[in-house]
Amino acid sequence: MSQEDKIKQAAEIIKNSTYIVAFTGAGISVESGIPDFRSPGGLWEKYNPNEYATYSTFLTHPVKYWTMHMELREMVIDAQPNSAHNALASLEHKYGKLKSVITQNVDFLHSRAGNTKVLEIHGTTQTSRCLGCDKTFYFTEVEEMLDQGQLPPRCPRCRGLIKPNTILFGEQLPYDVLEQSREEIMAADLLIVIGSSLTVYPAAALPSIAVQIGSGLIIVNKEFTPMDTYANVAIQGMAGIIMPKILAVLDEIL
Ligand code: APR
Numbered sequence: 001m002s003q004e005d006k007i008k009q010a011a012e013i014i015k016n017s018t019y020i021v022a023f024t025g026a027g028i029s030v031e032s033g034i035p036d037f038r039s040p041g042g043l044w045e046k047y048n049p050n051e052y053a054t055y056s057t058f059l060t061h062p063v064k065y066w067t068m069h070m071e072l073r074e075m076v077i078d079a080q081p082n083s084a085h086n087a088l089a090s091l092e093h094k095y096g097k098l099k100s101v102i103t104q105n106v107d108f109l110h111s112r113a114g115n116t117k118v119l120e121i122h123g124t125t126q127t128s129r130c131l132g133c134d135k136t137f138y139f140t141e142v143e144e145m146l147d148q149g150q151l152p153p154r155c156p157r158c159r160g161l162i163k164p165n166t167i168l169f170g171e172q173l174p175y176d177v178l179e180q181s182r183e184e185i186m187a188a189d190l191l192i193v194i195g196s197s198l199t200v201y202p203a204a205a206l207p208s209i210a211v212q213i214g215s216g217l218i219i220v221n222k223e224f225t226p227m228d229t230y231a232n233v234a235i236q237g238m239a240g241i242i243m244p245k246i247l248a249v250l251d252e253i254l
Contacts, residue, residue, distance in 0.1 A: 006235045007242065010218050011249035013232055014097065017190035017216060022088050022101045023207055027195025027222060029107050031082040031240035034075050038197050039222070043072075055170040059131075062152035062161055069164070070146055076125065081113035084194060084220075087243035089114035095250070099188070102181045104196060104203050106166045119181050121173055121203050123166040128153075132160020173202060185209045190216040194239050198225045220246075 001009075014020065026036035037044045051057055052068045081089075091098035092115055100117040101110045106125045110118045128137045135157055142162060145153035153162040167173055185191055191210035198204040204226075210217050211230045219225055219234040220242050228234035235242050 003235060003237060006233050007245050008249055009233045010220075010235065010246045011253060013190060013216050013218060014091070014095075014192075014246065014250055015253055017097060019099050019188045020091060020097045020190045020192060021099060021184045021188040022091075022103075023185075023191060023193045023196065024088075024101060024103045024105060024110070025194070025196025025198075026105060027197075028084050028239050029079065029082070029105055029109055030195070031084065031238060032079040032107075032109060034079050034107055036195070038199070049169060053168050055168045058163060058168055059161070062163075065168075066146065066152045073143070076107050079107060079109060081109045082240045084239035084243040085109050085113035085115075087247050088194075090247060092116065095254075100184045102184065102206065104200070106164075119177050119184065121167075121177050121181055121206075123164070123174065125164050125166055128162050128164045130155035130158060130160040130162055132158040137162055178202070181206055182209060185215070186213060188215055190218065193217070193219045193221070193225070193227065193231075194243070195221060196225070197221075197223070198227050 026034070030036050036042050047053070047068050052064050058065050088098055088101060088110065098115070100119060101115045102119045102121060103110055104122045106120065106122055108124065108126060126139050128142050129135065132155055135155055142153050154160065155162055185206055186209065188210065191207055193207050198207065207217065207227050217227070217231045219228055219231045220239050221236065222238060223236065
């Protein structure tokens with residue numbers, strides 16, 4: 001089947017769906033200037049996740065994590081939602097079909113695009129907390145400490161280590177968010193997966209719930225994923241190009 005036919009098929013499935021949930025990964029933000037993790041040139045090629053992104057190495061070498069954070073923050077701060085994020089916002093507001101976005105991303109771009117129910121299963125960079133007294137810090141507070149040369153940033157109250165509320169390898173995913181994500185997928189008649197290699201568990205297990213309950217499954221990804229064979233339609237391509245094309249066909253057939 002040609003890509004054009006797949007796009008038409010995806011639009012047809014969306015037209016006939018009433019409760020759509022999106023599941024996204026780093027790939028949806030690549031066209032916003034934020035590299036993904038596992039593509040050639042991705043973040044894990046430059047920063048070995050075993051050294052920079054596990055909970056245990058954060059506790060023993062927090063400077064490594066915060067150094068990576070400072071090198072990446074310009075990219076994230078300047079990033080804008082791209083047309084794939086905006087397409088999901090339209091599916092919620094213009095078409096009234098998208099009910100939630102489950103994202104592995106911590107770049108806040110879905111919220112900035114306008115989606116109102118965003119389930120961040122790998123946490124967020126918007127807040128951090130002190131590992132000593134659990135005090136919460138906002139993004140700007142921590143960035144100020146870093147700009148003043150505090151590396152690693154420490155709690156002014158108890159001098160404990162400050163850690164972003166992103167989920168590092170070896171950390172539990174937020175149970176409540178994971179449960180809400182499962183409930184959303186159980187309620188959905190269509191799951192649209194965008195920009196994820198679907199290789200990191202337990203997040204990657206979520207799309208299989210849609211398959212198990214017989215919901216529709218659309219996958220938009222630059223490369224093949226392990227779930228493609230279970231999808232009603234799997235489209236290989238750039239999300240920022242494919243998603244607007246699907247919505248353009250949807251406009252014609254609605
Ligand atoms: N459009 C669509 N897909 C894209 C694009 C794009 N413009 N650019 C890259 N991709 C695809 C890649 O081909 C890849 O399959 O997006 C996928 C991104 O996969 P990963 O880099 O593995 O990112 P992700 O699936 O989000 O990783 C899950 O792993 O390291 C942890 O916590 C991290 O949340 C992350 C989790």
